[in-house]
Amino acid sequence: MSDLFNGAIMTIFAREILEGTVIIGQYRTVLLRSDDWQDPDRQKAGLRAITTSALLAALVAIIVTACVAIPLAVMSKELDETAAIIIEGVSKVVAAICILQLSLKIPKFLGVYASAKDVDGVTIGLSLKSIRFNVAWNIWREVAECGVFLIPFFLGTGAKAIPVSALVGIVIALIIGLGLYVANNRMQSKGFLSFFMSGLTLFLSVGLFVGGMHEFEENFPNGESKSVYEIQNEFWSNKKLPMAILKPFGYSYHRSLLQILCFWLWLLLGCTLHFLKYRATQLLVAAEAAQFSAGEKAVETETVEEGQKGEITSSEGELQESPLEYKA
Numbered sequence: 001m002s003d004l005f006n007g008a009i010m011t012i013f014a015r016e017i018l019e020g021t022v023i024i025g026q027y028r029t030v031l032l033r034s035d036d037w038q039d040p041d042r043q044k045a046g047l048r049a050i051t052t053s054a055l056l057a058a059l060v061a062i063i064v065t066a067c068v069a070i071p072l073a074v075m076s077k078e079l080d081e082t083a084a085i086i087i088e089g090v091s092k093v094v095a096a097i098c099i100l101q102l103s104l105k106i107p108k109f110l111g112v113y114a115s116a117k118d119v120d121g122v123t124i125g126l127s128l129k130s131i132r133f134n135v136a137w138n139i140w141r142e143v144a145e146c147g148v149f150l151i152p153f154f155l156g157t158g159a160k161a162i163p164v165s166a167l168v169g170i171v172i173a174l175i176i177g178l179g180l181y182v183a184n185n186r187m188q189s190k191g192f193l194s195f196f197m198s199g200l201t202l203f204l205s206v207g208l209f210v211g212g213m214h215e216f217e218e219n220f221p222n223g224e225s226k227s228v229y230e231i232q233n234e235f236w237s238n239k240k241l242p243m244a245i246l247k248p249f250g251y252s253y254h255r256s257l258l259q260i261l262c263f264w265l266w267l268l269l270g271c272t273l274h275f276l277k278y279r280a281t282q283l284l285v286a287a288e289a290a291q292f293s294a295g296e297k298a299v300e301t302e303t304v305e306e307g308q309k310g311e312i313t314s315s316e317g318e319l320q321e322s323p324l325e326y327k328a
Helices: 007-033 040-075 081-109 128-155 159-186 190-217 243-249 257-327
Strands: 227-230 254-256
Touching: 007 040, 007 081, 007 128, 007 159, 007 190, 007 243, 040 128, 081 128, 081 190, 081 257, 128 159, 159 190, 190 243, 190 257, 227 257, 254 257
Parallel strands: none
Antiparallel strands: 227 254
């Protein structure tokens, strides 16, 4: 059985597939809960775009991985490790930026943050184009990373352990991802839902950014930066379950100085941007409330003036009628 099952392969699939399921779940939740997507036809189109983009991206990633792995296996060569690490680092940093943008946009889509408006006053929200790009890019990246991690097993003797190990990892990821998705959709308060989803995607972005910078760090001419701490107990290792599930959200049992700096700086950046969005929303709400109050006062003033004019007109009419009554 040990030849048919490999814990490392299972962990790889559980970790990467979980990231993909979280991203897909977040986009689906936004479409289902946002007021801008309650039109049945538009909502169906959005959900279909998520599914189609994810499937096509996964298929392309599998084809690309096969095109790389098969020639390497035939020529009995290994993928250049430095090139693979740099590619993975770039993809993670780009994904971190995209996920941070999603974290900032989720409260806007749910109506918690004020929506940006163009010159015509039309609300700028989530578009089908942005859905397709972000879902496709992230799913392609996750599946491609699985493929890159599996190349050594394809070239070695562990290939026969891939099917069972991958299946177990995928099942674990889907159970956790589905649980998060159901929890999101059962939350009644949009404010709490927005806070939970934004926080989850923010930490996912932090994990991707730290991971991407660590990939670059491994190729530094002088090696990695100074190691700050390392937990010796294997239970806490982010390379094994259960703690590997937390790795996409920034967890690591080992931290270098660069990793710590990147973690807190990126988290601080995300929190600052959220605060600025929240502050801008509060100012906009206050301005709209003041404008509404001023409008109500203007209406009341006009009503009073019209009432006074009516009383004056009535008084003038009575004065004109009184001489006639006296003569009679």
